[in-house]
Amino acid sequence: MNGLTIHEAAPITGWSPRMLRYIERVGLVEPARTAAGYRLYGPEQLQRLRTLRELLAQHGFGLAELGFALRLRDEPELRAAVDQWLDAVPERPAEVSPDDWLRWEQEKHQALLAAVNLREMEIA
Template identity: 40%
Template sequence: MAVQDLMGKALAALAELDGPMSVEVIHRLADTGGDVDEPRTIAEVADLLDISPHTLRYYERAGLVHVDRDSSGHRLYSAEAVRRLVFLTRMRLSGMAIRDLQHYVQLVDAGDTTVPERHDMLLEHRDTIRRQLRELTLSLAATEYKIATYGGHTGDVAI
């Protein structure tokens, strides 16, 4: 299941919510839908996340994910590595810098004593995402206005 499929699944689930998003909903959205207990090859993970093998190797070199090797030296991604990569790709998609992700991963690897700092980092990133959403909403309104001025119909597009 590629990232576009995962994103479609996530957006559909969000549209069905009546109330606030719960932790259980988030966990279901992070489910990749397959047997992730078995180690996956770089090609399988690249296909799953719709990113290039080059990007996966870069994340490994940058210290963002630990990847085991088989007896031939080929990369094998554990379920834990795939879950981390799902998180990393979501954070990159939302604009989090690699250096911030490196710091976050170092904190995670340092253990539970770093939870308050990780929490603060995510609160700050959430504020950044919310600002980006407001800016994109304004850009969408300006685009729809221009479409209407040219006689077009903007339609009822749900976000």
């Protein structure tokens, strides 16, 4: 039996047994298992669980956010989509010429009508 059971690991790490299972389901800190399926927390896992407490406490975020950060590094497609959206047009809207703005103003009413049409299409 090379590791601590969930009820032994709980008081050491500061998490409840319930939360240790939850943390595992989110994908952070996955302990080894015995042949029968019992969780076994080794030194690495215990250390990780302790630092996890500090990490969440010091910067103000939760398990969901950290789980999302994990997804971002595990799923390249997701990472790419998010990065692409975040990278888009962060610059000042100053490079638009007066002509463009004029055209924009003229198309404003048109755009509103288009939106109404879109709404109707969604309803139908």
